Amino acid sequence: MSKSILRLLCAFTLIALAACSGPAATPTGSAPDPTPAMTHPPADSEGSPANQPAALQEATAPPEGQEIDRSYKLVTGVQDGRMVFIGSGGPLDGVINPELTADLGEVVEIVLVNGDSIVHNVALEGYGLKSEDIHEIGQETRLVFTADKAGAFIYFCAIPGHRQAGMEGRITITGDGAAADPDAPQPVNLPSIALPADAVPPAVTRTAPDRLTVELETVEVNARLADGAGYTFWTFNGTVPGPMIRIRVGDTVEVRLRNAENSHYAHSVDFHAVTGPGGGAAATQTMPGEETSFTFKALNPGVYVYHCATPSVAQHISNGMYGLIVVEPEGGLPPVDREFYVMQGEIYTVQPYGQPGVVTFSPEKMLAERPEYFFFNGAVGSLTELNPLRANVGETVRIFFGVGGPNFTSSFHVIGEIFDRVYDLGSLTAPPLTDVQSVLVPTGGSAVVEFTLDYPGTYVLVDHSLSRAERGLAGHLIVEGEADPEIFDSPEGLTGE
Numbered sequence: 219m220s221k222s223i224l225r226l227l228c229a230f231t232l233i234a235l236a237a238c239s240g241p242a243a244t245p246t247g248s249a250p251d252p253t254p255a256m257t258h259p260p261a262d263s264e265g266s267p268a269n270q271p272a273a274l275q276e277a278t279a280p281p282e283g284q285e286i287d288r289s290y291k292l293v294t295g296v297q298d299g300r301m302v303f304i305g306s307g308g309p310l311d312g313v314i315n316p317e318l319t320a321d322l323g324e325v326v327e328i329v330l331v332n333g334d335s336i337v338h339n340v341a342l343e344g345y346g347l348k349s350e351d352i353h354e355i356g357q358e359t360r361l362v363f364t365a366d367k368a369g370a371f372i373y374f375c376a377i378p379g380h381r382q383a384g385m386e387g388r389i390t391i392t393g394d395g396a397a398a399d400p401d402a403p404q405p406v407n408l409p410s411i412a413l414p415a416d417a418v419p420p421a422v423t424r425t426a427p428d429r430l431t432v433e434l435e436t437v438e439v440n441a442r443l444a445d446g447a448g449y450t451f452w453t454f455n456g457t458v459p460g461p462m463i464r465i466r467v468g469d470t471v472e473v474r475l476r477n478a479e480n481s482h483y484a485h486s487v488d489f490h491a492v493t494g495p496g497g498g499a500a501a502t503q504t505m506p507g508e509e510t511s512f513t514f515k516a517l518n519p520g521v522y523v524y525h526c527a528t529p530s531v532a533q534h535i536s537n538g539m540y541g542l543i544v545v546e547p548e549g550g551l552p553p554v555d556r557e558f559y560v561m562q563g564e565i566y567t568v569q570p571y572g573q574p575g576v577v578t579f580s581p582e583k584m585l586a587e588r589p590e591y592f593f594f595n596g597a598v599g600s601l602t603e604l605n606p607l608r609a610n611v612g613e614t615v616r617i618f619f620g621v622g623g624p625n626f627t628s629s630f631h632v633i634g635e636i637f638d639r640v641y642d643l644g645s646l647t648a649p650p651l652t653d654v655q656s657v658l659v660p661t662g663g664s665a666v667v668e669f670t671l672d673y674p675g676t677y678v679l680v681d682h683s684l685s686r687a688e689r690g691l692a693g694h695l696i697v698e699g700e701a702d703p704e705i706f707d708s709p710e711g712l713t714g715e
């Protein structure tokens with residue numbers, strides 16, 4: 219393998235970590251589709267084996283005696299640092315990951331031409347079909363199928379990592395409603411409730427303790443999980459994670475927890491910063507439409523997780539019910555230029571990762587600890603395509619990082635950066651660790667990392683258990699400013715991007 223191809227592949231690995239989800243579809247701003255009535259199914263009763271997509275069958279020729287009704291040509295290539303399919307010929311010429319269409323009953327072929335000397339193929343989700351692999355430039359293969367199921371289906375490259383690196387698009391098959399498959403998953407476009415990472419309250423400047431009130435409302439809401447996919451999240455104050463709460467050691471805090479009128483479940487809150495029964499959970503088991511409260515004194519400084527503690531606690535947490543409460547020490551934290559709030563979680567769905575439509579919770583997968591989705595701040599793409607972190611060369615940044623989980627610890631790492639300081643396990647009174655690459659953060663735990671930005675580029679936040687990046691777990695820190703060749707240089711002009 220040539221050196222340049224090797225370098226390209228390294229670049230693709232990074233790109234894959236960007237985990238830009240699904241095809242087309244704008245993730246924000248558009249009106250929500252009419253959503254089905256809130257359903258809380260006892261989930262998949264068929265007990266399908268977790269995470270095991272069926273093997274793809276090769277389909278490269280039309281059925282005996284039949285002719286091709288519709289033909290598309292796609293060329294593999296690289297665009298803006300991502301691997302893509304590029305339309306070739308006709309109105310799709312030059313279009314990246316073009317939207318394809320077909321009529322029910324047609325025999326459709328997708329001709330794939332290799333444009334980059336990297337091994338590729340084209341596969342069709344929902345039909346379970348793929349072409350042959352091709353790896354020489356100019357080489358062609360075909361995917362041929364009879365469009366006998368209506369719906370929107372994802373075509374993608376089935377070489378590991380290539381779909382995550384950008385090689386996916388959509389083919390919509392329409393036709394006579396009577397013949398259409400009513401079960402074919404349709405993409406949905408639900409509003410985002412993913413909390414941006416800059417939603418950080420200001421530092422506490424008070425020099426003495428005070429009495430405060432914290433108001434939380436538990437809200438169950440249908441929202442965007444990934445491009446084309448929606449999920450019923452359970453939240454504090456309507457976002458995932460819930461709001462970051464910032465107080466000072468010695469403060470006395472009254473917590474008022476209201477459970478929204480239209481909730482289907484009881485909820486509660488357990489603050490790890492609380493000394494007392496259940497961290498507040500015993501006092502706050504709250505029925506829909508009701509309100510509870512308790513008061514606590516913040517005895518210990520630190521960065522603490524809060525979460526719902528109503529059974530099944532793991533389910534309530536997985537569905538989005540977690541956040542951080544920062545109890546600042548005497549004298550506060552040293553000032554930095556930018557602060558961010560990032561939390562990791564995972565979701566267990568009946569449907570496989572990437573399937574469009576409204577997806578539902580799987581208790582079986584949760585008990586088996588086999589999540590389909592991992593993400594930072596509430597959704598796939600939350601901190602990449604929707605709201606990347608932004609800063610400038612020369613600035614200092616602090617990330618308050620927590621793991622809601624419920625089950626997966628994080629090896630938190632920022633690709634291309636080194637943490638100058640780590641407040642390990644969220645302790646703000648122990649001296650910080652210095653010069654750290656990755657920090658292990660337990661579920662229901664936290665860490666604070668700080669570093670100075672010395673060089674521009676896109677730095678990728680990951681859990682270094684990197685399979686999870688291919689299930690949605692990535693964030694971007696975009697740093698702008700002057701490039702200093704003393705710090706990083708390459709004869710081929712590669713930068714931090």
Ligand SMILES: [Cu+2]
Pocket residue numbers: 436452484485486526527528534539
């Ligand atoms: Cu709850």
